[in-house]
Amino acid sequence: MTINDADTLDIVFENFLCNTSVFKDRNVLRHDYVPTKLPHREAQIRFLGMIIAPLLKAARCSNVFIYGKPGTGKTAVIKYVLKRLTEKASELGAAVQVGYVNCRLAGTQYRVLTRLCEILHTKIPFTGLAQGEVFDRFRNVLEKQEVLFVAVLDEIDEFVKNRGDDLLYELTRVNESLKNSKISLVGISNDLSFKNLLDPRVLSCLGEEEVVFRPYNASELQDILWGRADLAFHDNVLSKSAVSLCAALAAAEHGDARRALDLLRVAGEVTERAESQTITERHVRMAEERIEHDRTLQTLTNLTKHSKFVLYSVYLLGKAKVHSAITGDIYEVYAELCREIGAPSLTQRRVSGLINELDTMGLLNARLVSRGRYGRTKKISLAIPRTPVREVYSRDDHLCMLQHFTPTCLRAQGANRIRR
Ligand SMILES: Nc1ncnc2c1ncn2[C@@H]1O[C@H](COP(=O)(O)OP(=O)(O)O)[C@@H](O)[C@H]1O
Ligand SMILES: [Mg+2]
Incomplete structure (x- = not known):
């Protein structure tokens, strides 16, 4: 490495560290960031709140089935609702425990169960136990803790397609053998037709209540983007036309808020790299191309x-x-x-x-x-x-x-x- 290379890198790093011209906090645009406000989901939040409220008075709540296309805010809303529930329960001293598992990422029934056990503070070895054994341990620890347990099974559709619905069936029946604790299930699916894959007994049990998340339209997506933009970018960096374009492009693609936020984040990065001060429509178009290119690479590789x-x-x-x-x-x-x-x-x-x-x-x-x-x-x-x-x-x-x-x-x- 020559001195020159070092200098060049120093300048790049220094610019990056000092560059406060575009992003104030880029983490706010990450997929796993849970915003404190979720515009246009008030009705779903209120409805879910009404369903889970009995937990605060020591009664089990109904199972819920939530569905909607990807990027319609299902995960963000349920995480927000659970957080608020946990806070309220601890304030009141109510014996409520919540657990969230992304089933697609967990991959197997064994790992979903292991995750649920971990949430109840019980460690299970990675392998080596029969599934029935893990399930018994889960039931025993749940019974011992004397709690009302809300288990959220996110992206359950992919999981059931690949692994079947045995685990769901077992979970919907576990209350029958519990005396001191109860479980309520929240199943979340990106695919509505997934219901057809379920055993009717599982469906009728899981779907005691149903909540639908419909796609966002362009104007709703604009509100979501502005809500996030104030935290993510410095003042006057973002042009109105750039936000409108991100929203319009994402609305055309089944109203996906994730897509809209990705466009905004990448447009910010493109702007930063071009050393410009304002995110414009041109940067959004460039972001669209880059995302499309990355997506194509991913598909070709797989x-x-x-x-x-x-x-x-x-x-x-x-x-x-x-x-x-x-x-x-x-x-x-x-x-x-x-x-x-x-x-x-x-x-x-x-x-x-x-x-x-x-x-x-x-x-x-x-x-x-x-x-x-x-x-x-x-x-x-x-x-x-x-x-x-x-x-x-x-x-x-x-x-x-x-x-x-x-x-x-x-x-x-x-x-x-x-x-x-
Ligand atoms: N109403 C909303 N307000 C603010 N951000 C939202 C809203 N709906 C979705 N988001 C954001 O959009 C992204 C995708 O939402 P997510 O909840 O993961 O969708 P889903 O689970 O339906 O696929 C997340 O970053 C989330 O924070
Ligand atoms: Mg989700």
Whole structure:
């Protein structure tokens, strides 16, 4: 490292540390920040408050099922309500305990139960116990503590889809064997159709009460953004038009407050990096592009091996100026690519299925075109820019070896044949 490098970094760090021109407190825009005010959720907060209020008078409260699209404030609202409940209960000396588990993150029934036990101050080994045993311990410790326990099971939809609803069934029945304690369940789902997956007995028990969180509209999202912006940014940094644009873009995408806040945060970062003083619409547009780019990278990285190969084949076709190919062309390139890597190839039928999947995911464009009396054929092209494909696959374990590879079918003559 030269002295110069050190100086450059010193300047960057110093600028970063001293730069107070845009953010006052960027943590306020993080996903896990729970705001003290939740505009446009007053009705849901009041309703939940009424449902849980009996706990303060030593009575069990009803189970609740909360649902709404992602980013509609379900997690923020329940955390806010539970915090207020805990404060009030300790003020009154009521024996109330609350526990929050994100089931998607916990991943398995075992870990959800372990989490619930931890909340009740009981440690369970990571592995080694039978699930029934863990459940018995949970029931025993709950009974011993003589409390009214509210267990919130967030993102329960993904969990039930992957793991079934046995645990929910057990939890809805646990009160039958408790004398000194009671449990109330709050299930939260991003997906309404999830109800169809539940055993009717579980559904009727969990859904004693239901609360719906509908998507926010653009004007509601603006209020949410302004509420946060005052804490996050210095005065006069944020332009009205930037907030309107963040809100409009997020409203178009199922009224997702998380999306709106992400746009605002990234727009702030873009502004800071550009050493500008005001967050404008242009910065929001740049933020949108960056988020979109990151999202594409994420999707490309997570594809399964053969989907990656298929997508890369379309990329190679594009590189040889074949901008809309038919399945047969793609298959030809794909098969050669598999041979080069030494991986067994799938059948053309399977590859055709993968193309359809990639089309549904918005990574490929497949449109049917008529060929007159020869019937119809599918023309396939990349639906995303080429840069993220190149970027991700130059880092991919298999595809990185193909950087200078041109399939024979795409060398001069072959490509002419395919281009037709
Ligand atoms: N009414 C609101 N007021 C302020 N912030 C909100 C509101 N609704 C949602 N948010 C914020 O938007 C983000 C997403 O909300 P979240 O509760 O996680 O949504 P969900 O759980 O429905 O997916 C969080 O950062 C949250 O704090
Ligand atoms: Mg949530």
